[in-house]
Amino acid sequence: MNISFHGADQGVTGSCHLVECAGARILVDCGLYQGGRSIEEENAEPFGFAPSDIDALLLTHAHLDHCGRIPLLARRGFRGEIITTPASRELARLVMLDAANLQEEEAARNNRRAARHGRGRRREEQPLYSVLDALNSLDAFGRCAAYGERLEVVAGVHATFLDAGHILGSASILLELEEGGQRRRLLFSGDLGNRARPLLRDPEVASELDVIVMETTYGDRAHKALQPTIDEFYEAINATFRRGGNVIVPTFAMERAQELLYFLRQGVERGILSQAIQVFLDSPMAISATEIFRRHPEAYGDDTRAIFQSGQDPFQLPGLHFTRETADSMALNRIGGGAVIMAGSGMCTGGRIRHHLKHHLWRRDSSIVFVGFAARGTLARRIVDGADSVRIFGEEIPVHASIHTINGFSAHADRQELLDWYRRTGGAPVTYLVHGDADAMQAFADLLTDTDVRMPALHDCHPL
Template identity: 35%
Template sequence: MKITFHGAARTVTGSKHIVRLKNGKAILLDCGMFQGMGKETLPLNQHFGFDPTELTYVVISHAHIDHIGLLPKLVAEGYQGPIYLTDATEDLAKVMLVDSARIQEADVMHINKQRAKEHREPVKPLYTEEDAQNVFPLFVTVPYNQPTQIDEDVELLYTDTGHILGSAAVNLKIREDGRERRITFSGDVGRYRDVLLRSPQNFPQADYIILESTYGDRLHESVKPMVDDLLDYITHTCLEKKGKLIIPAFSVGRTQELLYALNRLELEHRLPPLKYYVDSPLSIKATNIIKSHPECFNAAVQKLLRQDDDVFDFKGLEFVESAEESIALNESNQPCVIISASGMAEAGRVKHHILHSIEHPRNTILIVGYCEPESLGGRLSAGAQEVSIFGKRFPVNAEVGVIKSMSAHGDYEDMFQWLSCQDAREVQKLFLVHGDYDVQQHFRDKLVKKGFLDIEIPYQHQQIGLG
């Protein structure tokens, strides 16, 4: 048996790992898109490094685009087997993939207009909306905590990781040469005491663990002050400076956390009387899906739901769907809060909001999640004095703020707690993925002290045999 790491290897996005059995079966864990890596992004997404027709199964951990974003391309290039995922992940994936396809097609249309002026050949999108729709008939949902025999050699068990709605660790039992090997792929591990979701669950003892490491070198600030930090930015920007507070936020997870925090401020009679816009059709659809899965909420949210039937709604909130309404927000000088995708500010409407706000000191751009260093959000949070947006340079005169406590990824203490159900002596090898290489090296040192002695940090397309 071998594992090959085709994405999120010494980088954070593009999650793709293949478990290959001697009998020829091949199981792909996630099929994610690379994001926010500058000029490297497109070439990385154009070539899988493997033949999709050779795969037997695909198993998905959760619905973020860096974990599912290349499924339409995979199917378009010949994969026709089952795609396993949780119920909530299926609901989210359907809207996420269609939205991603529309972005691909819109971006290519814009690029080809410029190429036509230069008498250059047009380019094609990574995939189309039709390609995305072709993925959905292959979906096979599997409940949490229910061992499912995929075939005579492979059993799948999903355990909740509390990262986003529907997120799960993939626990495989694989029989080969008369032996059973237990492989766990973490997907992305959430935080204990999350604002909205249940805490990550314990998982069965594993022989091999593929573990994310996004925040393997740091501890998050306490979640509790996040509401107060958000209120401070609203007060400072909208009331004192009379400007706009622009918040790039992932459509799934982060947007709902922000809405929940603003709802809490209203319940506490502390929410300033302003307009609060969610400008992302995808975020609107995702919020409605999340509302339809209250079983995934933690006990505190469940309790609040008994007195407030919509914990994501409050006075002053408006959802913006049409492009015309979005453009009108840019033309208005009224103080307001605009929450818009994408979270790294690499695509979508938030990029236009930043473009129209970045030169004015009265405005604030607030980063509330992880951003790849080469992404627009990453450059802003690193203190860039000038940035390029749609090929044009802009001075960064707007204030740039960061709330670090809102990450949906666990820090290294959360990771240790998640691993605490394991006997480290039985874990034959632990692979670190989904993290920057320098972070992974620090995390490896910490894991060794916890008793995990054989730890590997695979590089892109590296194949490793399992004993």
């Protein structure tokens, strides 16, 4: 029995872990690296294992950095079964198709730009994978896993998906392994959510573990409390409207967009925000994700489920507009002020948000409100870190807008919540820390005094 690490190792994105047991190879997640140009090249590198040798892939949740390389895995020979929760299955389809479409558009745009600058004889840029690759990979999705249900993945390997409270359908995965009379219980945390949030339930745990593989995205810091966070969000909107500008919110399409709609609805109902507020969800993926969220009220916490049961929609508010078509998105540039425009992606690595940043970063009356994690090397991180100007679509754009970073909305557990989750498991003799920057990982490692803490490098392999 072995475990090897092929992504999100001493870094935040690209989660991919391989467990070998009883002659079988089980992959947990296969995510995309996110960041600058070097990251794009890293995504195209070999996985560190033969995709054709993988018997099953267990998907913790549908964020791009956990499922985004599945189409590439399938194109390179994976023919096993993908098992995940029903909501993650629907959301992963959406995420992978969107990613493929964006990659095709980006490659075509770069090729056109190269042709205009007289570089037409160079080899044309190709997307990491195509829409067809993403569609073909959907054939691999097999059984759906219900929370708490123990299922046999292959002979000698059983998996139980536990609610991770991170996004809709997210899971921690308990693996029970048996080989040659030896047994091991491994718990993959996946990405863990904040406790006591209005939309989702609190993260669950397993116990009596031999090994824990745990995320550490916010292992070195505490989040701001939720209510002050919501108040700060409302004040950023109202202050911007008083200046006559627009509020641009780079947002992740899943969970974050829906949570913000939930709080915007509350703000209007309580009279904190104007009844006349105009909110534009300018993200086809976020719009489709919201529709998927509406189909899975069984995954919510008590408060949100009660809203559904009363016949109301927790994501609907007066003045909400869904912007699917490109022409409608472009028309938003004509709105001088008084609008909240939410667009993906949250790290500004692609999608429509770049167009809105190009039209608003230079405006002193507008605000850019970041409500999630920004990985190193991303456009979002450069803006958050105080860049005087940034390059967007080949043009240098000065940063004059008000920049707000409101971290209390994070879908990730913070340092204390991570530690509380770990303690609720009862710990394990060996703990692997993944999915975190080096500083965050080390800070969290220092809190774990009763376990053998390991921080694996890319492609490290360890016996179980």
